[in-house]
Structures are given as structure tokens and as C-alpha cells.
Amino acid sequence: MADTLDFELVSPAKLLVSEPVSMVVVPGTEGNFGALPQHAPMLSTVRPGVIDVYKNGQIAKRIFVAGGFAEVNETRCTVLAEEAHDLSTLTRDSVDARIQAAKDALQEADSASEKAAATSKLKVAEAMLAAIA
Secondary structure: OOOEEEEEEEEOOOOOOOEOOOOOEEEEEEEEEEEEEOOOEEEEEEEOOOEEEEEOEEEEEEEEEEEEEEEOOOOOEEEOOOEEEEEHHHOOHHHHHHHHHHHHHHHHHHOOHHHHHHHHHHHHHHHHHHHHO
């Protein structure tokens, strides 16, 4: 049995992470799931939350993702994220500003699609706040 799993985190702009890991915990829409070497193949949507990247049994990285999709198989876990940030780079001030901007956009929204987009941005910002709290 292999000791590591290849983990890739991809945003629309670029490949953010590509490295061997011992485990990855991903915030799936139906709940968090862990991916280990030899995992059964699966696909999942990803909700806004934190990906924990483990190496040698310890959390090596914590990455906030705004949602996306994950594919897991026996040797690889790939997450296609709408947006991703190293958790250590997020500040309370920047997240508070993001929440306020989303609330302002929601109040100014005229159409159903504008309201839906603003609501989605607010949910992501609130998940970001929960992640750094």
C-alpha cells in the first residue's frame, strides 16, 4: 500500500498545490470527508470551508476554499476550487470587509440573479469568518 496520495488544488487561474500527502480532509457538501491512499473512487461537490492537508500525521496546511468539486481515486485527490486562500493569509479585517461588501450588494440587488450572487458571496464570506475564528 502506498504511503502517500497525490493532492492537487486547482483554481481557475492556476495550479495552487501539487504534492504528496498522507491525508486530505475536504469540506464536501454532504459533510467533511478524508481521502487516504487507496481510497475508493468518488466525486463530490465542495462547500465553502477549510481543506486540511496532512503530512506524517500532522496538519501541514490549512486552505480555505469557496466551493468547487473534488475527485478522489486510489492515488490522487484533485480539488477544483472556485477560489482558494491559505488560511494563514486571511485577516479579520479583510474578511469583515468582504462580508460588508456582500451585504451591501445584497441590499442593492434588483434582480433575482443579483440577489442569488450576493447571497452566495455572503455565504462564502461567513464561512471564511468561521474558518479564521
